Amino acid sequence: MEAMLRTFFSSPRFAVAGASSDPNKYGHKVFAWYLTHSLPVTPLNPRSPIISVLSKAHTTTASPFALPDPPSYSMSVITPPAVTKQLLKEAKDAGILAVWLQPGSFDKEVLEYARKEFRVAIAGEGGRGGEGWCVLVDGEQGLKIAGREWNKL
Template structure:
């Protein structure tokens, strides 16, 4: 599946989760989670070391891992973790029946990206997109979500 089509398919899910969500506004896990909230998309923050994260003064309860998701088969997963962690997250997502993943720049190596492209119905990541770093929800998400009828 071409990456643009995969990005639209990613946003066709009814739920979203952000693995690596953070309360720290300087971190991409915070920026990505904030993007979902700002676009009124239902996002669940995943963070094993914090019971909640804060965005714009509001607290959001976190889940420790993907296995706690209420409906993993209808949840697309944005991943903002180091490659070693990403590999584990993808294995868990595959086991749970997650259909779509978005690998933010810096979260994968060639092997991880190849595995995601092979193991999921829709996997977004790698070279391309409208930014210089590769496919990113912050840069490419709005167009893809609009294409999926979410915005």
């Protein structure tokens, strides 16, 4: 798993699929996590052209295809399993190499697809939390493994 975390966090850019303005949703919390760790992150949300996170407006991108140079991104996914399946197909076709499926974003079929089709697919059992690998719980360890330093506010 260390090698996968290193690869995921060695990407020059990140995308959060399912990013949201709603502070009660994990798409909001995960996007805010990337921002607070000073990582270059793009919110993916096909329904809203702008989201508000940490008191700032952020322009969204509708799909992985719309990202500039998609292979340079690692993508965190916080969408329902039925949405995740289609999203992962788009991400693969766009050239994204590493994905992190947050707890609740996948079922068995989606997890098998991700593990088969992506160079790195972080998901499922493991991590330090009780629900599996989660950026909010395991991300800082991943940053450390990848040698990415960040300043705590």
